[in-house]
Amino acid sequence: MHMADALxxxxxxxxMWAATAGLIGYCSKKVKEELDDRKIPLMGVLGAFIFxxxxxxxxxxxxxSSGHLGGGMILTILLGPYAAFLTMxxxxxxxxxxxxxxxxxxxxxxxxxxxxxxxxxxxxxxYKKIVGNQPTRRKILIGATLAAVVGLQMGAFxxxxxxxxxxxxxxxxxxxxxxxxxxxxxxxxxxxxxxxAVVVFVWRARPEILEKAAVSAPLGELSIKNILVGLLVVTxxxxxALSWFASTYPDxxxxxxxxxxxxxxxxxxxxxxxxxxxxxxxxxxxxxxYGFREAETEVAVEGEAWPAIDSGTTxxxxxxxxxxxxxVALLGFALKKRDKTA
Amino acid sequence: xxxxxxxxxDIGYMDRLSTQETPIHRLDPRAKLLTxxxxxxxxxxFDKHEISGLVPFFVYPVVMIALGNLPLVYLLKKxxxxxxxxxxxxxxxxxxxxxxxxxxxxxxxSGGWISFASIMIRFxxxxxxxxxLIASTGFNAVCMALEKxxxxxxxxxxxxxxxxxxxxxxxxxxxxxxARSLRSFGGRGMGIKAFGSLVGHLLLRxxxxxxxxxxxxxxxxxxxxxxxxxxxxxxxADICFILGxxxxxxxxxxxxxxxxxxxxxxxxxx
Numbered sequence: 325m326h327m328a329d330a331l332x333x334x335x336x337x338x339x340m341w342a343a344t345a346g347l348i349g350y351c352s353k354k355v356k357e358e359l360d361d362r363k364i365p366l367m368g369v370l371g372a373f374i375f376x377x378x379x380x381x382x383x384x385x386x387x388x389s390s391g392h393l394g395g396g397m398i399l400t401i402l403l404g405p406y407a408a409f410l411t412m413x414x415x416x417x418x419x420x421x422x423x424x425x426x427x428x429x430x431x432x433x434x435x436x437x438x439x440x441x442x443x444x445x446x447x448x449x450x451y452k453k454i455v456g457n458q459p460t461r462r463k464i465l466i467g468a469t470l471a472a473v474v475g476l477q478m479g480a481f482x483x484x485x486x487x488x489x490x491x492x493x494x495x496x497x498x499x500x501x502x503x504x505x506x507x508x509x510x511x512x513x514x515x516x517x518x519x520x521a522v523v524v525f526v527w528r529a530r531p532e533i534l535e536k537a538a539v540s541a542p543l544g545e546l547s548i549k550n551i552l553v554g555l556l557v558v559t560x561x562x563x564x565a566l567s568w569f570a571s572t573y574p575d576x577x578x579x580x581x582x583x584x585x586x587x588x589x590x591x592x593x594x595x596x597x598x599x600x601x602x603x604x605x606x607x608x609x610x611x612x613x614y615g616f617r618e619a620e621t622e623v624a625v626e627g628e629a630w631p632a633i634d635s636g637t638t639x640x641x642x643x644x645x646x647x648x649x650x651x652v653a654l655l656g657f658a659l660k661k662r663d664k665t666a
Numbered sequence: 667x668x669x670x671x672x673x674x675x676d677i678g679y680m681d682r683l684s685t686q687e688t689p690i691h692r693l694d695p696r697a698k699l700l701t702x703x704x705x706x707x708x709x710x711x712f713d714k715h716e717i718s719g720l721v722p723f724f725v726y727p728v729v730m731i732a733l734g735n736l737p738l739v740y741l742l743k744k745x746x747x748x749x750x751x752x753x754x755x756x757x758x759x760x761x762x763x764x765x766x767x768x769x770x771x772x773x774x775x776s777g778g779w780i781s782f783a784s785i786m787i788r789f790x791x792x793x794x795x796x797x798x799l800i801a802s803t804g805f806n807a808v809c810m811a812l813e814k815x816x817x818x819x820x821x822x823x824x825x826x827x828x829x830x831x832x833x834x835x836x837x838x839x840x841x842x843x844x845a846r847s848l849r850s851f852g853g854r855g856m857g858i859k860a861f862g863s864l865v866g867h868l869l870l871r872x873x874x875x876x877x878x879x880x881x882x883x884x885x886x887x888x889x890x891x892x893x894x895x896x897x898x899x900x901x902x903a904d905i906c907f908i909l910g911x912x913x914x915x916x917x918x919x920x921x922x923x924x925x926x927x928x929x930x931x932x933x934x935x936x
Contacts, residue, residue: 326751328748328751328752328755328789328792328793329706329709329710329788329789329792329793329796330710330752330756330785330786330788330789330792330793331752331755331756331785332710333710333711334707334710334711337707337710338707348817348818348821349818352818352819352820352821353818355820356820364820364823364824364827365824365827365876365879365880365883366873366876366877366880367824367827367828368823368824368825368826368827368828368830368831368876369827369828369831369835369872369873369875369876369879370872370873370876371824371827371828372827372828372829372830372831372832372834372835372836372872373835373868373869373872375832375835375836376832376835376836376838376839376868376872377839377865377868377869379836379839379840379843380839380842380843380846380861380864380865380868381843381856382856382857382858382860382861383853383856383857383858393865398869402869410820410821410824411824411828413821414821414824414825414828415828417825418805418825418828418829418832420796421796421799421800421805421808422677422680422800422805423748424744424745424747424748424793424796424797425748427706427792427793427796428702428703428706428792428795428796428799429703429706429707429710429792487755491714492714492781492785492788493755493756493758493759493785494758494759494761494762494763494778494781495755495758495762496762517858518858518861518862518865520862521858521859521861521862521863521865521866522862522865522866522869524862525862525863525865525866525867525869526866526869526870529866529870530870530873533870533873642718642928643924643927643928643931643932644718644923644924644925644926644927644928644929644931645717645718645721645924645928647924647927647928647931648721648722648923648924648927649721649724652721652722652724652725652728653728655725655728655729655732656728656729656731656732657732659729659732659733660732
């Protein structure tokens with residue numbers, strides 16, 4: 325579910341960074357306004373708790389495989405949306421920096437996908453509405469499961485949009501959606517059940533913890549208008565950046581047209597995932613598609629900024645690449661050696 | 667089980683790496699943070715079919731690893747460990763984009779394979795740069811840099827908290843897991859129900875701990891600010907570091923050095 329730097333364009337990464345930075349600033353202000361400095365250590369320690377909880381596996385009923393907690397929903401239920409968003413952001417930052425899960429540029433996307441939707445959509449509009457002020461076991465179960473499912477579905481959809489807009493991956497929108505949404509439906513249900521199990525436990529053992537959390541972030545305080553305005557601004561910025569992007573690289577639109585038409589080919593990738601198999605498949609698929617590909621190549625020549633198709637330049641590029649790498653490696657060795665003698 | 671321990675061990679190891687004394691470690695954290703960000707943005711700004719233009723960028727990680735005395739093999743292993751996501755998304759490119767872009771004699775290489783290779787190179791570069799940042803700077807310093815650059819203080823402070831208590835709580839979770847697996851026969855008690863109360867207990871203990879910490883902090887005069895002893899001042903070396911690398915990145919972005927060298931060599935041979 326974590327986006328990687330390698331798959332996004334600077335335009336998408338930058339936009340999501342801006343949106344996320346804005347949200348972090350807004351949430352920090354809100355948390356400060358609550359004037360509850362008990363919350364700052366609480367947030368930090370709960371963030372660490374999410375890491376710890378992720379290390380405890382459980383068996384998923386019916387499958388025998390094991391899963392672990394994601395944590396966005398639990399944080400929101402315990403801390404309220406603003407503090408939970410900040411905590412989720414810091415969990416993801418640490419994951420990005422230490423485990424290289426996602427990346428620095430993709431961090432904006434990841435925080436938005438995994439933080440914004442559970443904290444500001446799924447929690448206020450689903451969990452709070454269902455659970456209300458008089459929680460029961462059933463209400464918590466239904467509320468947490470639904471909220472987790474919806475939050476993850478939106479997050480997965482965010483991943484799809486960001487990937488497709490970036491245009492680095494060739495995956496067409498339709499296929500990617502069909503790939504991501506069902507997987508995350510399953511993950512969402514498990515996540516919801518687990519969240520409910522933990523929340524029910526806490527509610528039984530120490531109901532005042534949940535009450536306190538609910539009071540510190542009542543629904544009325546969450547200004548839906550602000551969020552909608554924020555979303556609108558983000559959409560406009562994204563749209564603007566995208567149209568600029570689309571005009572620089574027209575192939576982004578081209579492939580979506582081409583490949584959504586060619587869906588029948590997409591059944592095969594499953595078995596062809598292995599590299600060598602894929603190569604064979606490519607060779608066998610060489611002839612049937614030939615005429616089609618010729619047309620495509622023409623389009624590509626016109627539309628893309630790919631500088632060199634003639635083999636002379638390609639060969640010199642290859643030689644040059646190898647030589648550059650060799651030089652870089654030599655430089656590394658030299659620096660290392662100097663380091664040791666010094 | 668071994669995985670849990672190794673993940674935890676990992677954080678500790680990265681932290682130890684960051685306490686070394688090398689020219690790279692002595693730089694201001696802000697300088698390294700900014701340079702890393704510029705590096706990543708420049709790398710991902712390339713066209714999706716670019717390979718040769720990306721190659722010179724390996725100079726940055728290589729120099730940082732050499733001067734910062736960082737373990738190359740360990741970092742490569744870490745990069746490999748997280749590669750599956752980029753690989754799984756990227757591997758669709760060769761299947762979907764089959765137009766031939768390059769002819770090497772009789773062998774044609776499709777655009778898909780080229781963009782796939784490009785994705786994997788970008789991935790190695792960006793993930794490598796991020797890991798190098800942490801291994802040469804340390805997490806506390808990165809948080810400080812974040813605040814100094816203008817990030818919200820609340821956010822920076824609770825990042826520091828999270829990091830500090832990570833070690834304690836992971837230890838506790840590990841003890842819980844061990845206790846459970848010692849008492850579990852044939853996979854009993856590994857389901858969601860036991861998990862709920864297990865994690866619930868951990869959560870309650872965590873909340874109590876947070877309260878104790880807060881009281882302890884209050885009694886030591888905590889007023890919402892964290893004061894750090896280490897003076898951090900941007901020095902000429904730091905500014906040179908940022909400007910030098912950024913200029914190099916921009917130049918490497920504008921001029922395709924491998925193409926140039928290749929042409930030169932080809933010209934000499936002829």
